[in-house]
Amino acid sequence: MTAMKQIQASARAQVGKGAARxxxxxxxxxxxxxxxGEAPQAIALDANKTRLMIYAGHFLTTLFEIEVDGKKTRVIPRDYQLDPVKDFPIHVDFLRVAxxxxxxxxxxxxxxxxxxxxGLKNGGTLQIVEHSVEIEVAPESIPEFIEVSVAGLEVGDTLHSTAVKxxxxxxxxxxxxxxxxTIVPPTVEAEEPAAGEAEGEAAKA
Known part of the structure; x- marks a missing residue:
């Protein structure tokens, strides 16, 4: 799991599109x-630091402690929005966690x-069907990833969620x-006809 990180923020008195701009x-x-069980709290974060946290990876699975006016709240990011042109963060939603x-x-x-x-040694191809999975877990125990082993799998074998430890x-x-x-069979490409065969076919045409 990723360690809980600290964020300094300031309270926002005004909300709405104009205030956000x-x-x-x-x-x-x-x-x-x-x-x-509490009312939503509007806050403001340092934009540069927020951008670095998002692009560092694992942002949506990292537990944070946000301090606003001396009060600390444990949260986890639930969503964020980036500017479609400049890629800087324009809004972040945090969920309180107890x-x-x-x-x-x-x-x-x-x-x-x-x-x-x-299967892979014999020419099979690894096909990853699910690149991520949803899990339920305590916020302080969120793993960085779920490990899936294909050791022993033959061509045609499939690994289901029940087989994952x-x-x-x-x-x-x-x-x-x-x-x-899943391990899919190797792709077999159709062989090109030999030059002599190609010429013979052309003569028959």
Missing amino acids: EVRRQGLTPAVIYGG AGQTIKVEVPVHVVGQDQSP LPAGVTMTAREDLTLV
Whole structure:
């Protein structure tokens, strides 16, 4: 799992599109903290630092502690929006999380054991059907990825979600027969006719 990170933020008194544009002109990113049985709280984040956090990876699966006016709140990002042209963050949504609470998040699938797959050694191709899966887990125990091993798989074999060994405290929300990866047969290209054969066919035409 990724460690909990700290964020300094300031409260926003005004909300709405006009107020958000003004916040961005000040080099800040408008954001909101919601959930946990409390009213939504409008905040502003440093735009440059927010952009670095997003592009560092694992942003939506990282637990943060946001400090606003001396009060700290545990949150996890639920969504963010980027400017379609300049790629800088224009808004972030954070969900409050409490101790003992579980949440659903998407984590990437990492495939290992390729060098121990007879199917791949015999020319088969690894086909990743699901590049990420949804899991339910305590926020402080979110894994960076779910490991899927293809060791021992032959051509035509398929690995379903039930065959994956999950870390303690992690539950996969997908249906049990969800296909994650499969080993497909090698592609056989049609052979080009020999030069003599091609000429013979042309003469018959």
